[in-house]
Every structure is written in structure tokens, then in C-alpha cells.
Amino acid sequence: MQLIFDHINYVYSRGTAYERHALKDISFSIKKGEFIGLIGHTGSGKSTLVQHMNGLVKATSGSIYFNGDDIYASDYKLRDLRSKIGLVFQYPEHQLFETTVFKDVIFGPNNLGLDRLEAELRAYEALKMVGIGDDLLDASPFELSGGQKRRVAIAGVLAMRPEVLILDEPTAGLDPKGRDGILEQIKKLHEESGITIILVTHSMEDIANYADRIFVMNRGELVMNQPTKEVFSRYKELEQMQLAAPQVTYVMNAIKERGINVPTDVTTVAEAKAEILKLFHRMG
Amino acid sequence: MIRDITIGQYYPTDSILHRLDPRVKLVGTILFIVSLFLFHSFYGYIAVTIFLASVIKLSKVPFRFIVKGLKAVVIILLFTVFFNLFLTPGEPIFQFGIIKITDEGLRSAGFMAIRLTYLILGSSLMTFTTTPNQLTDGLERLMRPLRHIKVPVHEIAMMMSIALRFIPILLEETDKIMKAQMARGADFESGGILKRAKSMIPLLVPLFVSAFRRANDLAMAMEARCYRGGEGRTKMKPLKYSGRDYISYLVLLIYLGAVITSRMLENLL
Numbered sequence: 001m002q003l004i005f006d007h008i009n010y011v012y013s014r015g016t017a018y019e020r021h022a023l024k025d026i027s028f029s030i031k032k033g034e035f036i037g038l039i040g041h042t043g044s045g046k047s048t049l050v051q052h053m054n055g056l057v058k059a060t061s062g063s064i065y066f067n068g069d070d071i072y073a074s075d076y077k078l079r080d081l082r083s084k085i086g087l088v089f090q091y092p093e094h095q096l097f098e099t100t101v102f103k104d105v106i107f108g109p110n111n112l113g114l115d116r117l118e119a120e121l122r123a124y125e126a127l128k129m130v131g132i133g134d135d136l137l138d139a140s141p142f143e144l145s146g147g148q149k150r151r152v153a154i155a156g157v158l159a160m161r162p163e164v165l166i167l168d169e170p171t172a173g174l175d176p177k178g179r180d181g182i183l184e185q186i187k188k189l190h191e192e193s194g195i196t197i198i199l200v201t202h203s204m205e206d207i208a209n210y211a212d213r214i215f216v217m218n219r220g221e222l223v224m225n226q227p228t229k230e231v232f233s234r235y236k237e238l239e240q241m242q243l244a245a246p247q248v249t250y251v252m253n254a255i256k257e258r259g260i261n262v263p264t265d266v267t268t269v270a271e272a273k274a275e276i277l278k279l280f281h282r283m284g
Numbered sequence: 285m286i287r288d289i290t291i292g293q294y295y296p297t298d299s300i301l302h303r304l305d306p307r308v309k310l311v312g313t314i315l316f317i318v319s320l321f322l323f324h325s326f327y328g329y330i331a332v333t334i335f336l337a338s339v340i341k342l343s344k345v346p347f348r349f350i351v352k353g354l355k356a357v358v359i360i361l362l363f364t365v366f367f368n369l370f371l372t373p374g375e376p377i378f379q380f381g382i383i384k385i386t387d388e389g390l391r392s393a394g395f396m397a398i399r400l401t402y403l404i405l406g407s408s409l410m411t412f413t414t415t416p417n418q419l420t421d422g423l424e425r426l427m428r429p430l431r432h433i434k435v436p437v438h439e440i441a442m443m444m445s446i447a448l449r450f451i452p453i454l455l456e457e458t459d460k461i462m463k464a465q466m467a468r469g470a471d472f473e474s475g476g477i478l479k480r481a482k483s484m485i486p487l488l489v490p491l492f493v494s495a496f497r498r499a500n501d502l503a504m505a506m507e508a509r510c511y512r513g514g515e516g517r518t519k520m521k522p523l524k525y526s527g528r529d530y531i532s533y534l535v536l537l538i539y540l541g542a543v544i545t546s547r548m549l550e551n552l553l
């Protein structure tokens with residue numbers, strides 16, 4: 001197990017009128033190389049949860065283990081942890097600050113204390129990975145389009161070469177093309193380098209397309225932790241948490257209700273297409 | 285972290301103080317601050333301390349929450365104490381080389397520290413118990429007579445309410461950006477002054493950018509809703525004094541009387 005949460009609780013602004021029990025007794029473990037989807041209604045605690053993973057927020061109670069080490073041990077170096085668990089915040093483009101794209105991306109590697117050549121190499125490589133071309137390296141990050149800014153910000157985290165990459169709603173506010181572009185890059189990265197991915201999103205379609213396993217958060221509790229298909233087969237429960245299954249799952253269920261025998265555990269458009277074609281072949 | 289700074293925030297509970305008319309609280313705060321600088325004696329301190337303690341008790345804001353706000357200004361406090369302590373001329377009670385502490389210095393440092401602390405406590409108590417909207421309504425109303433001498437009262441009040449509203453937003457934003465940069469290995473805590481100042485750049489640049497963006501959005505939203513200043517504008521909840529407000533004014537008067545009397549007694553003795 002690469003990352004283990006053991007009975008984690010977190011309370012914001014303890015002892016004031018703003019007190020908020022944001023995480024309630026959360027336990028799970030994640031293996032190296034998994035692709036986890038994290039879903040939940042707004043305010044369910046997703047962002048709080050991922051900020052625990054790299055030690056930015058310290059749990060009120062409970063323990064976290066990364067590669068077997070207790071991250072709350074007094075001699076544990078949280079900065080090392082942060083370089084191994086890369087966290088891309090919601091709206092990461094708001095953290096850009098340098099005069100050029102390249103300088104911004106190299107900020108992370110420089111903080112790791114790498115020598116110049118190595119740092120530059122990593123920054124360059126990360127920009128390539130997110131599809132930012134050489135022509136933009138010297139541009140000001142503030143001149144870029146929304147989607148490009150987002151890519152640069154993601155590169156800023158990738159350049160640290162993390163073992164785990166967490167993305168908090170990386171596609172929020174992007175157009176469909178920018179969205180698919182970023183997700184495809186992440187998928188490629190996952191397949192090629194075997195990096196563990198944790199993707200927070202509101203799009204059930206995205207989750208269905210990419211994740212192996214889904215965590216469902218509801219009011220600070222981890223209510224489901226199962227393979228993708230099993231979670232979406234419980235879509236009635238998801239709806240009660242103001243979530244849903246992918247649109248195609250509903251389509252397949254509707255077809256089935258009309259008395260046509262199709263499987264209803266379909267979650268992606270590609271699968272649905274295959275099933276429907278199969279049906280036509282059967283019917284001749 | 286940075287969100288622990290509670291100064292200027294509103295603390296939602298239901299207390300007599302929360303229900304008072306904002307004008308009473310504004311006038312009360314000003315009177316309180318004036319009273320802090322009126323007296324020099326021990327008795328004065330007792331009067332002020334009793335007053336402040338009872339108001340804190342009435343406000344139902346937890347003491348811990350109020351004290352947290354003080355943390356943010358500890359540096360200013362220390363500076364004042366330091367200068368008063370070492371730079372006040374008079375009878376030395378302790379001397380070491382050029383460092384000299386005088387009796388007068390000790391006294392004025394102590395008094396100054398108490399005054400500043402009380403000043404901050406008193407004024408933050410106002411913001412704890414008054415929403416920014418109420419505060420500006422009250423201010424606008426109190427300053428209304430100034431319109432006759434062409435003071436843009438409404439505009440000033442609006443600016444103030446926006447500024448107040450932005451404090452928590454910007455604190456939250458600072459917290460977020462700080463975390464985001466820490467996730468990229470930034471270190472805001474260690475190193476000498478120069479290194480620390482430099483480490484602030486990744487925090488300050490995005491913060492400014494975001495402040496301008498927010499200001500721009502807000503201006504746009506106001507224009508879209510046809511905001512065009514105070515001319516002919518009416519209030520959804522016009523301010524109206526009730527019984528408890530008159531009683532509070534009376535209490536304030538008595539308090540002021542007590543402080544002035546103690547001041548006069550000082551002069552006599």
C-alpha cells in the first residue's frame with residue numbers, strides 16, 4: 001500500500017461559531033499505480049481530504065502512512081512528502097506568479113534543491129507533457145488563455161516528478177476541448193509512467209472514462225469505496241447525495257425498461273456503442 | 285494558519301450587542317477609544333477594564349476568538365512597548381551601558397500596552413457584533429449631515445463596506461495560494477529576512493492579481509445592476525432606534541461621566 005488513511009477526522013475552526021466537522025472517520029488505502037476518482041457534492045469535503053494527503057492540513061485525529069511511514073511522526077519531512085505527492089489545486093492558474101511560463105514551472109524543481117540542468121530538464125519535460133509548445137516558454141503566464149494557464153499550472157506540479165498526482169477539479173470552467181485535452185494527457189501520463197492518480201471531479205462521464213475505483217464523499221464521510229462499475233450500479237443512492245451515474249447508464253436502463261435485453265452496468269459511450277451493436281447483430 | 289486572524293471579522297451569534305443599532309456601537313466605540321486616552325490613573329484603568337469586560341461578556345463572542353485577533357498586532361504592540369521602555373527620559377532604575385530603563389519609561393510602556401490592547405479589543409468587538417452592511421449603514425447615517433458640505437458620504441460608506449467585505453475574502457485567498465505554493469515546495473517559514481522577503485513573491489503576486497480580478501468583477505456586477513451612487517437610493521431595512529438603543533446611549537453617557545470624574549479626581553489629588 002502506498003497511501004493509507006487511518007480513522008482521519010478534521011474539524012475547521014474548532015471552538016468557534018464557524019466550527020465545521022469536515023472529515024468524519026475516514027479510512028482507506030491506495031495502491032501504487034491506481035487511478036482513483038473522488039466524487040461528492042460541493043462542500044462534502046473532497047478538497048479538505050486531498051489537502052491531508054500531502055500534509056498541508058493536519059488531521060485533528062487519526063494517522064496517515066505514505067510508503068509505510070507515519071507522516072505525522074516528529075522526524076518525518078513534510079517537504080519531501082510534498083514533492084512526492086503532487087497536488088494541483090482547484091483553479092491552479094491563480095497561483096502563477098513568474099514573468100515567464102518556464103520560470104514559473106521551474107519554481108517547484110528549484111525548491112527541491114536540484115542542480116540547474118536537472119531542474120530545467122524537468123520543467124521542459126513537464127511542459128511537453130501537458131502540451132505547451134516551445135513558442136510559449138518565454139511568454140508571460142498572464143497572457144495565456146484559460147486552458148493554457150491551467151496546463152502551465154499543472155506542469156508546475158508535474159515538474160517535481162511526484163509519485164502520486166492529485167488533481168482537484170482540474171477541468172472546472174474549461175471548454176469541452178480543453179477539458180478532454182487535459183484529461184487525455186493525464187491518462188497518458190498514468191499509462192506511461194505508472195504514476196498514481198487521484199482525480200476530483202463533478203463529471204461522472206470523466207470518472208467513468210478514466211477511474212478504476214471511485215471514492216464517494218457525502219457530508220464529510222466516505223460512503224463508497226468500490227470499483228467504478230459497482231459504484232455506478234448504485235446510482236439510486238448516488239442521486240440521494242445529489243450525484244448521478246453517467247448519462248449512458250441512464251440510457252441503457254431506459255432501453256432495458258422498454259423490454260429490450262441490454263446490460264445496465266455500462267458507464268461509457270464506447271461500451272454502450274459496443275453493446276448496442278451487439279444487440280443489432282443478435283437481432284440480425 | 286492565516287485564517288486564524290480574526291480581526292475585522294463578523295462573529296455570528298445572537299446577543300444584545302448584536303441586536304443594537306450600529307450607530308450606537310459606532311458612537312460607543314469612538315467614546316471608548318477617547319476614554320482610553322483621557323485618564324492616567326489606576327482608577328481610570330479599573331473603570332475601563334470593568335466596562336470592556338462587561339461588554340465582552342454581553343457580546344457572547346468567545347474570549348479565545350477575541351484574543352486570537354490580538355496575535356496579528358503583537359508586533360506593533362511590542363514595538364510601542366520597546367520604544368516607550370527604552371526611550372523615555374527620567375530617573376533610571378536600571379542601567380547597562382547605553383541601555384537605560386527609567387521609572388517613567390516602565391510606566392508609560394505598561395500603560396501604552398494596555399491602551400493599545402484595549403483599543404484593539406474594543407474596536408474588534410464592534411466588527412465582531414456588527415455585519416459590514418450594518419456598519420456602513422450606520423456610518424452613512426451618522427455622517428449624513430456632512431453631505432451639506434459636499435462630503436461624498438455614500439461613496440465613502442460604500443468603499444468602506446467593500447473593503448471590510450474583502451478582508452475575509454483576501455485572507456482566504458492568501459491561505460489558498462500559500463498552500464498551493466507549499467505544495468510546490470515553497471518554504472515561507474525558514475531563512476533570514478532577505479530570503480523570507482523573497483519567498484513572499486510567489487504569494488504576493490497572485491494575491492494582487494486576484495485582488496484586481498475580484499475588484500473588476502465586483503465593479504462589473506455593480507454596473508450590471510445599475511448601481512450609480514447614493515442619489516435617491518432607499519434602504520431595504522432603514523435604521524430605527526428602539527428602547528434598548530436609548531438605554532445603551534444612557535449607559536455610554538454614565539461611563540463617560542465616570543471616566544471624566546476619575547480624570548478630575550486625578551487632577552485634584
Ligand SMILES: Nc1ncnc2c1ncn2[C@@H]1O[C@H](COP(=O)(O)OP(=O)(O)O)[C@@H](O)[C@H]1O
Pocket residue numbers: 012013018020022040041042043044045046047048049287
Ligand atoms: N478554510 C476553511 N475554513 C473553514 N471551513 C472550511 C474551510 N474550507 C472548507 N471548509 C468547509 O469544510 C467543508 C468541506 O469543504 P471542501 O473540502 O472544500 O469541500 P469540497 O471540495 O467537497 O467542495 C465545507 O462545508 C466548507 O464550508
Ligand SMILES: [Mg+2]
Pocket residue numbers: 046047048090168
Ligand atoms: Mg473543492
